[in-house]
Amino acid sequence: MTRNDIQRTLDVIYGKIFNQGQADLLPGLVSGPYIQHNPLFPNGVDGIAGYIKQAGRIPCEVKRIAIDGDLAFVHVRYLNWGGQETAGVDIFRFDADGKIVEHWDVLQPVPVTSKNANTMF
Numbered sequence: 001m002t003r004n005d006i007q008r009t010l011d012v013i014y015g016k017i018f019n020q021g022q023a024d025l026l027p028g029l030v031s032g033p034y035i036q037h038n039p040l041f042p043n044g045v046d047g048i049a050g051y052i053k054q055a056g057r058i059p060c061e062v063k064r065i066a067i068d069g070d071l072a073f074v075h076v077r078y079l080n081w082g083g084q085e086t087a088g089v090d091i092f093r094f095d096a097d098g099k100i101v102e103h104w105d106v107l108q109p110v111p112v113t114s115k116n117a118n119t120m121f
Helices: 003-018 023-029 046-055
Strands: 030-036 060-068 071-081 084-094 100-109
Touching: 003 023, 003 060, 003 071, 003 084, 023 030, 023 046
Parallel strands: 030 100
Antiparallel strands: 060 071, 071 084, 084 100
């Protein structure tokens, strides 16, 4: 697994799976048992893939990516996550074959105004 392998996987996740709603591509990027740390989804790909299929697509903009060994950190602007703009950080752990084996996320609704004039992005 190389940084380029991880980057290509992330490009598919955000470009095709989330932005275009191609949830059927997700199983090919994951190796089991896939551990999901978001408490709203079960382990495995079925939960998140089903959510994306139901939503149709989840439009987003990737703002930053950091890759450290087998981990990738992605700062994302979700334009419509559950009906609202949401700031997110996704963390993925990859196996030696470049497949995702674990996922964490932190999601926060984007407020209309900011007391410090800074954006979340």
